Amino acid sequence: MNLSKLTRLKRSFYKRDVLTVAKELLGKILVRTDSKILLAGKIVEVEAYDGSFDQAAHTYIGMTKRNEIMFGVGGYLYVYFTYGAHYCCNVVTGVKGQGTAVLIRALEPVNGIEKMHLNRYGKYPPDEKDKYNLTSGPGKVCKALGITRKDYGEDLVRGRIYLLNREKIPDDKIVRTKRIGIKKSTELDWRFYIKDNPFVSRK
């Protein structure tokens, strides 16, 4: 895949409805440029969150220091720390004041795979069992790309972490299910993933 021919997604992409953005994020390339090796992966699994009525969203409780970036305009990175161990990253969507975002749950590695394995396990090549274990979960994605608290609020339109445009994944290749790991608003089918992709965290 020739990444140099792809263009960066603009603010207008992110400012739309969170479910539309979530679905269209599938197949796009997440890139991190601020190390010697360019790290990149195709988004294969996402979940949408909308604090206006979705109790599982971090913005449901109103604005706090932790979630304030989610209340801004779309196109920024919301990073949070959870379970005392893991970072997870979200793409903020919509217009100012909405509190909506898309959780990046899994990537298919495209560039910098060796560096990603070093970030995850401190070694390369990986054990055979870890071949598909590299970026198949939200905590794993952040670990592989080196995304931490310091990346909170990164501007995806102008910053060193961004998304490259690719063709939409056709509807018949997208699976829509309930979200994973939440206890509230579990009835919403707001998780999307690319059918038969081995890097999806689970069916």
Place this chain on the structure above:
DNA sequence: CCACGGATTGGCT
């Protein structure tokens, strides 16, 4: 100040 729980992961049964 203190208590509680979590948008997960990895290891063990």
Place this chain on the structure above:
DNA sequence: GCCAATCCGTGGA
């Protein structure tokens, strides 16, 4: 399938 690890954000006293 089950569960501990581990610490920060949040809310109540």
